[in-house]
Amino acid sequence: MYVLYWIVHRLILVCFEILCLLHDVVMQMSWGIEDLEKEIGKLKKHPKHIAFILNRVSELEVADLIYWSMEADVTYISIYDVKGEGKAQSHLIKTILKQKCPSKSIHWDATPVKAGEHAYVVRFLSMQDGRGDLVRIAKQFCQETEAKTLRPMEITKNLVQLNLSTSGIPEPELLVVSNPTLSLKGFLPWQITTTEIWHTPATKISEAVFLEALKTFATSQQRYGA
């Protein structure tokens, strides 16, 4: 009986995988695009901060993502990959973007954009910036506790917020995950309270896929618990 169950299970898994694949392919085929700028203009709202979780980092593809995000009027752009390949290739990506859009003012060092300033902030993040940052803050608080300059009860959400390495930068409103599985891979646990998480199993994000993520964000409604 067990053997029969096992055979049926294998069959079901294979059929299910094929169906999921077909579903993804059909969905992607329906996302046609002619002019990204025009399509972006039609959207009711766009995020102030987009983050991308990437499976692998290719300089040209990442440069494209940053460029499209700037075209969509997104001020803060974060590129996250677990191993830190984005950080390693950041100077190449900077060069590509300088050539592509020399007139755009980009803060590469994560200084927030002041009110009225027309600029963009691009950050490359990896595992240390997510959970690692919270552990760093915990260690700092523990040292202050040992030095008797902080009592445990004084640790609050606001105190943590002030000490984050992303302090001053608003939280991501849209997170685009490009990975076979929808998994956050340790991305900034503190900052994703209300982030819309959009997933594509494709390892390369095309213009059409990017637009689809923006469209989903444009139709989202936040209730903040109410």
Next chain:
Amino acid sequence: EKMKTQEDQRLLSILLKYLTNVYMMLVNLIQRMIIGILKCGPIPRHVAFIMDGNRRYAKEKHLKIDLGHRAGFSAMIETLRICMKAGCQEVSVFAFSADNFRRSKEEVDALMQLFVEKCRVLLDSDILKKYGVRVKFIGDLSLLPEDVQHSAAMVVEGSKDFNTGTLNVCLAYTSRNEMVGSMRTMAEGIESGELKQEDITEQLFEECLQLRSTPDLLIRTSGEIRLSDFLMWQGGYTCLIFLSVFWPDFSFWHICYCILRYQTLYSQLSDERNQHRSMTKSDATQKEIELSRQRTEKFLKTRQDA
């Protein structure tokens, strides 16, 4: 002739009852078979649910919101039952966020009343005993009314000896509060001298959270695609599934779909977790690691017993 119609009606109702029983038995049998097939592959040990969509369900069916929440409770019990049958060991549910206190007083009061009522139902029914499920409440329970706290304590007390599975009910919970709690716990350990600075690691941070076990699968219903301050730390390497069905409509077939998704992605998820584990390995010597482990285990045990 009147007696004949009455006799007919009686026979009809007996027949209907019999047919319903047969139908339920068939459904049960099919469910058992399908679960038996699914168990040939990996079953997620810990599944978390964001039970969203009760109010929209009620609105769609032109019911009062309270009935939507009641339907949601039934769906939760049914989901727990199926998960336990499928071999899951832990189920976590997001029942009430600390942010939900922003809702109208009427709705919050109704929810609190529903909660007290359903705690009673849980205690009186045998579902917890039948599946050996102990219940834990995760969150800042001091924010809740006294009668709710009391009911919760009764349920925990009544189920503490069961050890086949665990149901974590997140009440007045937000993930950020939980993470702050973990930092406070670690700082208290340093203050009391039970912990040393080198013990503060990612692993200890996780073990000081109220909900220490990481989910393998996290499912949110009603079509929203965000975590809303739920298990943001623990869900870092979890398989997320967002479904558009409203929570009260969440059924056996949806669970099967989720488990199948999990099984097709299982090898990738394991690779990601293993990669994460290897990247967070400590540089310390074996002796230092062992001493640190002994200190942290002792510390965690005293906290658990408290």
